[in-house]
Amino acid sequence: MNTNTRDIEKLLIQGLTKGDQHSYRILFDRYYSWLYNYVYKLSHDSSLSEDLVQNVLLRLWEKKSSLNITTSLKNYLFRACHNEFLMHLRKKKKEYDALDTLKWEVIFDTYNEIEESQLDTDWSKLEKAIEKLPKKCREVFKLSRLEQKKHKEIAVILGISTKTVEVHISKALRFLKTNVSIFFL
Known part of the structure; x- marks a missing residue:
């Protein structure tokens, strides 16, 4: 990453931590498409990709005053989206497993009774x-x-x-x- 990009990211982070909506808008415009494309490559689901990236960016705004980004902003957002996708997968697996277990328990109990x-x-x-x-x-x-x-x-x-x-x-x-x-x- 060149010095200019690092400086821009630093300014965006500083603006964001101060609650500057303009900085957030620039951040959103600069990184949304890149993040969306990354999550889409993982999920192959456009609606899910939109939802996950929006969740990450919304949380970024909500936690703006306590942000502590030590890496590049791009890397931070990349990891945040990756983790958001993994959490989604874990949640879906747990829901599916619980429903599947419940379904079979009920079917066997019901069939017998x-x-x-x-x-x-x-x-x-x-x-x-x-x-x-x-x-x-x-x-x-x-x-x-x-x-x-x-x-x-x-x-x-x-x-x-x-x-x-x-x-x-x-x-x-x-x-x-x-x-x-x-x-x-």
């Missing part, structure tokens, strides 16, 4: 509960669980971000878990 007529009744309860979900939440849940579509596919179909898809699915699962005491995954 419920007669076919009870299963029909329970399915009916589940369908009624699903219909009580808000419209968009219901659409996302049905596409995910009944049609087995991936989050990215659902986002494209409904014209929403994958993050919004995840929020709707979590909301639906919480509602169903609270309101329906049968297997539903």
